[in-house]
Amino acid sequence: MNELDxxxxxxxxxxxxxxxxxxGAVEHVGAFNRLQAELARxxxxxIARGRGIEQLRSLLTYTDPEITRSAELALARAEASASAARGGCRASSGCDDAHSAAAGRPAGAGILDDHPIFWPARHPPPAAMELSEIAQRLIAALPLEAAALLRQLRPAIGLWPQAARADAPIDGSRLGGMPCAPPDWRWPVAATEPMLFLGQINCADLRGLPGAEALPSQGLLSCFGDHDTVMGCLFTGQGGALYHWPDTEHLIPAQPPLEMLTVFPRAELSFRPMWDLPDPDSSVVTAILPDRSRQALYKSLHSDLRRHGLPAVLDYPCNRSKLLGWPDLLQGESFEFTLDQPFDQYRLLLQLDGYTNGSEIADWGPGGFLYYFLSKQDLAGRRFETAELAIQFT
Incomplete structure (x- = not known):
């Protein structure tokens, strides 16, 4: 039974x-959205009881202007719903639209099922560019600076989202869906809102991959983000939370303290080994290549590195989620709203790109990357609970 009944x-x-x-006093967008959804309910x-319109109209002469304005909006929504019902279609509510957009757009929502964006989720991860080829191309394009650039190479582990599987293990590596956790674990909360679950990585799946020695050989890394941080509301964002649970045998489905208004589409993860070079807009690269014409040559090579193995129909880099390596930058090294220390004090632990599972699409904010950064000391000490969540968007 509905508790309102x-x-x-x-x-x-x-x-x-x-x-x-x-x-009116709530600044956090996620908490505000929940209040708006409750008001709509x-x-x-x-209105379903028959006296709602009359009760709302009685508030139009209320002494509090906020109450009066809210009553006017409620009556307008009621009229729109009634008009849509008479016309045989469903009225749209802002809360419903925002919820469905954040939770994942289906292929039918303006994107055809055969759109190239779904190609990665429907194919296994292609091989990344070999180290020898990277070296050859750097030497050919930038012979004077190649040695300095090659010293910046870092191993990385690409994340390759695939279709959700009903038979996937509870502790399997995936993005979206709902998490599993130890029985005594408490869901992280920011501004009274349960943080959004972003994904989990079973470290045992990474064994033998280059760079995996920097991570535990077993256990689950579980990633959460405050609604406003994940949605790109920088001034009200409250970061994220990262957990490492060494024992995966006793994990159970986790229950949030409140109903989740946003659940991202589930996508199982495959992995691919790769070598990573710093972003063309990073201070590391501009220090090695102060000349803009040389930077342009490097940028072209860097783009080829990211697109390697993708079909020609995908004329842009995609699936740029990865563990370790270098962050891909959308706004230079500007992270002052989300990181506590200067950018050069951090190492990238995890970068999350928007993704699909072959039928649904998930994005962060208006489109961009989420990053979990650790200080160099904390990464070396595997103190994952100190990770800081940041976002950049286009």
């Missing part, structure tokens, strides 16, 4: 008034 009309109206009064229940 048990309340009287007077109690429902009071609950609506209480939420309107607190909404109460309005629907009031």
């Amino acid at each position: 048990e309340r009287s009309d007077t109690e429902l109206l009071q609950a609506w008034l209480d939420r309107v009064r607190v909404t 109460i309005e629907r229940e009031l």
